[in-house]
Amino acid sequence: MGRVQLFEVRLNHGRVVYSPGEPLVGTVRVRLAAPLPFRAIRVTCTGSCRVSSKANDSAWVGEESYFNSALSLADKGSLPAGEHSFPFQFLLPATAPTSFEGPFGKIMHQVRATIDTPRFSRDHQCSRVFYILSPLNLNSIPDIEQPNVASTTKKFSYKLVKTGSVVLTASTDLRGYVVGQVLRLQADIENQSGKDTSPVVASLLQKVSYKAKRWIYDVRTIAEVEGAGVKAWRRAQWQEQVLVPALPQSALPGCSLIHVDYYLQVSLKQPEAVVTLPVFIGNIAVNHVPLSPRPGPGLVVPSAPPQEEAEAVASGPHFFSDPVSLSTKSHSQQQQPHAALGSVPHGAPEPHPQDGSPAPHPLPPPLCISTGATVPYFAEGSGGPVPTSSTLILPPEYSSWGYPYEAPPSYEQSCGGMDPGLTPGS
Structure with missing residues (x-):
């Protein structure tokens, strides 16, 4: 085991779900077996959306960022052996969207901590994903x-x-x-x-x-x-x-x-x-x-x-x-x-029954x-979406079927036009 025995991000009270505009509070914990020189210890809080053109692919073709905040927890120095704790706090923006994950893209929010070590040394990183719920009324x-x-x-x-x-x-x-x-x-x-x-x-x-x-x-x-x-x-x-x-x-x-x-x-x-x-x-x-x-x-x-x-x-x-x-x-x-x-x-949080009466502690x-x-x-071309033949796809507009202009001849009419010598009983 190396000098860094523990390096993690902890959110206060073990929370994982937050609301837009709410403060996000936590600590970065480090446990060392030996002194560790560093150039900086930083923590960043980010929120972004990434979209790919293939299912479960990490090659993103579209991306947008919602927030990116950084804090410096310690400047250049050396951490002695033992446990160390660095508190941090971020204010989540009020416009942050709800977390989402699908096969072609995701909206992800996370806190990432980094120990920037001197030249020729390996940097140390850890992260913690959290979720934002922006309630839809x-x-x-x-x-x-x-x-x-x-x-x-x-x-x-x-x-x-x-x-x-x-x-x-x-x-x-x-x-x-x-x-x-x-x-x-x-x-x-x-x-x-x-x-x-x-x-x-x-x-x-x-x-x-x-x-x-x-x-x-x-x-x-x-x-x-x-x-x-x-x-x-x-x-x-x-x-x-x-x-x-x-x-x-x-x-x-x-x-x-x-x-x-x-x-x-x-x-x-x-x-x-x-x-x-x-x-x-x-x-x-x-x-x-x-x-x-x-x-x-x-x-x-x-x-x-x-x-x-x-x-x-x-x-x-x-x-x-x-x-x-x-x-x-x-x-x-x-x-x-x-x-x-x-x-x-x-x-x-767990779902609660909708009984129509306000709960004392919702x-x-x-x-x-x-x-x-x-x-x-x-979607094909620059127009709107074109559905495929899958039964799960929303159906297109169905129009009336075409009808024949004349009904087909009946059995008696068909027989009446035949040679009399071919009719039964002749």
Whole structure:
């Protein structure tokens, strides 16, 4: 063992999570087995964001600095054998962004200490990473208490000569949530056709944007729940709940290289219909009473099937206007109790239940810096992002399918045009 037996940075009270504008206090501890000459002992406190163009690559192509402060703890001299302690204090800037870490970039804050030794001697360095949580108050987002509703109508063809449509409407009780809060989803499906739909799927998606040489987008499914399909000529209503796990907050204010967005996507595979609702994840809950979701202008509640289905309805089953309740087939959170649902650094404050009543000693909001596995895709050229064919990518706008101008001939018409000598029974 060399002369330096211990060289470390300690933060007071073992803290690892701080708020912007708060003082960061600690000490640099050194234990020596023999005297150590030095030219200077310094400590620096830095905060920066770095972005790469490849996953988990240390070759950064984009970088921005938020603060860089330095202190000189001791000038040129010699440290005798034994233990030494050097206190320090930094004031964190009020504009420092929340810590974040993903496969293509990270926002990192750390304290680094250096013992600058004389020429031909090896310098000694140590560092301590700490986390900054800049709480996002959901009440500062415009219209956050308004109902979150989206609707789409999908026309499709089936059995070659028949056409139908499905109206899919999704709504949530709020537009913003905090960790541990329950997201209440309601989906209304009107099957205005004689064909059953596929199961309805709702996915909570996270989209992280990295500004490298070109924009890189990482999208992953946070939670997924699947409901039953809707029978022909039926209206159905599906209600489900999703527990918001520990996730990084939306937007990451103060950082221009990384942006985080969340979406709730409700979709059908048959027919292909998708609605997407933007969702905000913050640290301070919405304090307004949520309004009741109302159908948007795109929602159509017909009292009869569409005109092109009039003949089919006359000879087939009637359209049921009273909605039925859909059952849930699978839920990705069924095996997840109220335990830790995300990546929270050691020493970070624990989540607390949102019961609506002020706590006598409120805890700081929980901090999550990791995003987990993601599916990347890139923006092509200088335009906006172009999604790939991955099922996790936010879907593009779907347009109506093309229909044949004339229906194909029936079996009798086909046989009538054949040679009479070839017809059966001749």
